[in-house]
Amino acid sequence: MHDHRRLGRELDLFDTDPLIGAGLPYWLPDGALLRHALEEYVRAEERRAGYRHVYSPVLGKRELYEISGHWSHYGEDMFPPMDVGGEQVVLRPSLCPHHALIYRSRSHSYRELPLRMAELGGMYRSELSGVLGGLNRVRAIHLNDAHIFCAPEQAAGEAAAALEMIRRAHRALGIRPVRHRLSLPGPGGKYVAAPEMWRRATALLTDVLDRSGLAYEAAEGEAAFYGPKIDVQVADRAGRESTLSTVQVDFHQPERFGLHYTGPDGARHRPVMVHRSIIGSVERAVAHLIEQHGGAFPAWLAPTQVAVLPVSGAELPQAERLVRRCADRGLRAEVAGPERGSLGARVRAARLVPYQAVIGAREAAGDLVALRLRDGRRLGPRPAEDVLALIGAVVAARGTGLWDDAADRPQDPPFTTV
Incomplete structure (x- = not known):
């Protein structure tokens, strides 16, 4: 695995500045493209699963x-309060209290449940400078968060569905978890004192894990203060584990905020709050993806998906037209022209780009593209529209492969490895 701090800076994805402060990275244009693609993927998956998106302060x-x-x-992990107009306001450490208030702002019937509320929102934690590092541990966090408000009998099914969403996302991203953990309370006063609540929530998540077929380990002292959780663990290049994705069951906050819904009997009932995050924080997810893929991201996630390489200046107008056609199809492309060096040098410079579209005199005259794939395969000249259609299909599928060989035309010449 690669060190994301070094590679992320070499690839111009992110950086830091002492005037901004430790644990507060900023995103450069290519990093912003990668982040945007990741965020849009998550939002699309959530919409498909019936989530509604909100924004909160x-x-x-x-x-x-x-x-x-x-x-x-x-x-201890929160920033100090700020005095504003006679009131004390705080940078939030979590999104769940805001979502509880959004739920509480309207009346709800059992017919509306489960109500799935999602937000990719900022939160802030006062981490000590000694534990900060790159994107993996930061003070300004952008969390892919969601809270499902449901009847008690729906909670296990919602937690299981969230766990399956996590598994699908990890397959699409090429993420390989090192283990799954059932995080339980430990000794000390960190946890809410409600033994029956803990028993119910722990039994529910244990049943979800047992039915999932996933191997897991119980870990005391790793629960949230309000409830147990399923943590999906990943490891960095040094073997250090961190939690990327999580599913939690919370009986505590619905009671604290007085949340309720009207049941089929006309009476008020208390919902269960299932917390879940598919990719955790965007920062930690990108850090892991950089290390996992060494900058060679899946085609749908790569900041630049197509590098267009005109052999000489004569083909530059055709190359620029191809970039515009890529943009029309939603593909991220850029021209790497002769001013950047020889064709060989430009091919090497674009080694992490999934697709390299080479345009020589023959290709320019016939609206053709000679395609090179990042894995070393190359394809002889073929119509540019066909190439873009096939690349578009691979990107839309959001897999980890570079080419759909089954969709390739039988009359086309086969791939060769160079």
Whole structure:
């Protein structure tokens, strides 16, 4: 595996500045493209699974976090409150209290449940400078978060569905978890004192894991302060584990915020709050993807998907037209012209780009493209529209492969490896 801190800077994905501060990276244009592709993938998957997206503020009154329990159980990891107009406001450490309030702002019937609420939102944690590093541990976090408000009998099914969403996303991203963990409370006063609540939530998640067929380990002292969770663990190049994705069951906050729904009997009932994150924080997900793929990202995720290489300046107008045609198809392409050096040098410089479209005199005259794939395969000249259609299909499928050989025309010459 590669060190994402070094490679991320070499690839111009992100950087830091002491005037901004430790644990507060900024994203460069290619990093922003990668991040945008990742975020849009997650949002599309969530919409497909019936989630509704919201936005909520990154600030809240101190009282909000006193009600949620964060102030008493998580206060050491929060930034100090700010005095504004006679009130104390706090940078939020989590999105769940805001989502609880959004749920509470409207009345709900059992017919609406489960209500799946998602947000890719910012949150802030006062991490000590000694634990900060690259994108893996930061102070400004953008979390792919969601909260499912459901009837108690729906909670296990929703948790299982969230776990399956995580598995699908990891396959699309080429992520290989090192283990699954059932995170349980440990000794000390960090956790909400409600034994029956913990028993119910732990039994529910244990059943979900047992039915999933996944091997898992129980780990005491790793639960959230309000409930147990399923943590999907990944490892960095040094073998250090971190949690990427998570599913949690929460009976605590629905009670603290007085959440309810009207049941079929006309009475008020308390919902269960299932927390889940498919990719965790965008920062940690990108850090892991850089290390996992060494910058050779799946085609749908790559900042530049097609590098267009005119052999000489004479083919530059055709190359620029091809880039515009790529943009019309939603593909990210750029011209690597002769001013950047010899064709061989440009091919080497674009070694991490999934597709290299070479245009010489023959290709320019016939609206053809000679395609090179990142894995070393190359394809003889063929119509540019056919090439773009096939690349577009591979990108739309959001897999980890570079070419759909089954979709290739039988009359075309086969791939050769160079």
